[in-house]
Amino acid sequence: AQSVTQLGSHVSVSEGALVLLRCNYSSSVPPYLFWYVQYPNQGLQLLLKYTSAATLVKGINGFEAEFKKSETSFHLTKPSAHMSDAAEYFCAVSESSASKIIFGSGTRLSIRP
Amino acid sequence: KAGVTQTPRYLIKTRGQQVTLSCSPISGHRSVSWYQQTPGQGLQFLFEYFSETQRNKGNFPGRFSGRQFSNSRSEMNVSTLELGDSALYLCASSDTGGPYEQYFGPGTRLTVT
Numbered sequence: 001a002q003s004v005t006q007l008g009s010h011v012s013v014s015e016g017a018l019v020l021l022r023c024n025y026s027s028s029v030p031p032y033l034f035w036y037v038q039y040p041n042q043g044l045q046l047l048l049k050y051t052s053a054a055t056l057v058k059g060i061n062g063f064e065a066e067f068k069k070s071e072t073s074f075h076l077t078k079p080s081a082h083m084s085d086a087a088e089y090f091c092a093v094s095e096s097s098a099s100k101i102i103f104g105s106g107t108r109l110s111i112r113p
Numbered sequence: 114k115a116g117v118t119q120t121p122r123y124l125i126k127t128r129g130q131q132v133t134l135s136c137s138p139i140s141g142h143r144s145v146s147w148y149q150q151t152p153g154q155g156l157q158f159l160f161e162y163f164s165e166t167q168r169n170k171g172n173f174p175g176r177f178s179g180r181q182f183s184n185s186r187s188e189m190n191v192s193t194l195e196l197g198d199s200a201l202y203l204c205a206s207s208d209t210g211g212p213y214e215q216y217f218g219p220g221t222r223l224t225v226t
Binding site for chain 1 (some may be wrong): 117118146148155156157158161169171203205214215216218219220
């Protein structure tokens with residue numbers, strides 16, 4: 001069965017610092033992996049997705065993630081945090097293009113001035 | 114293009130009642146998925162409809178049901194509401210179905226008293 005573990009329910013970084021949000025997955029087949037962002041009182045917005053092409057995936061708003069099969073990880077990074085990055089971030093996995101998405105428990109990102 | 118719209122945005126119901134939520138996908142999208150988001154359980158997949166057929170289903174009781182119309186608009190119904198059904202209900206649409214490029218609506222906040 002597929003699953004996702006996000007390490008750290010809350011991450012706080014200073015403005016301009018590196019953002020690193022951790023995600024590990026479990027899947028019996030090559031997975032599709034996603035990062036979504038949710039701002040308060042809004043739905044989810046897709047940041048980026050991995051679908052077995054390049055292992056380094058670039059997304060919107062300067063975010064990127066690297067698929068590491070040996071570590072079963074798909075960590076999200078951004079070189080320099082902005083105040084506008086404060087939100088909830090969800091890592092998700094799916095085992096096929098027509099499968100349901102399994103979401104992680106989410107990581108709330110706070111940015112300190 | 115207009116985004117995914119969900120109505121109503123907020124709803125208060127009493128235990129034992131039933132409720133119907135509506136989702137209008139992005140024009141041209143044939144797949145609609147529904148998710149329940151709660152602080153305790155996080156984001157959980159309810160079901161997916163593609164071209165008026167239920168294609169995937171999550172692990173929810175039969176009180177939760179849905180349907181999709183020929184114009185791709187979808188409704189979900191919850192009968193015999195319980196306090197634990199209080200949640201943010203999100204729908205997402207995509208043109209091909211499955212997890213590719215799912216676009217989420219703002220959600221319907223259901224409160225059961």
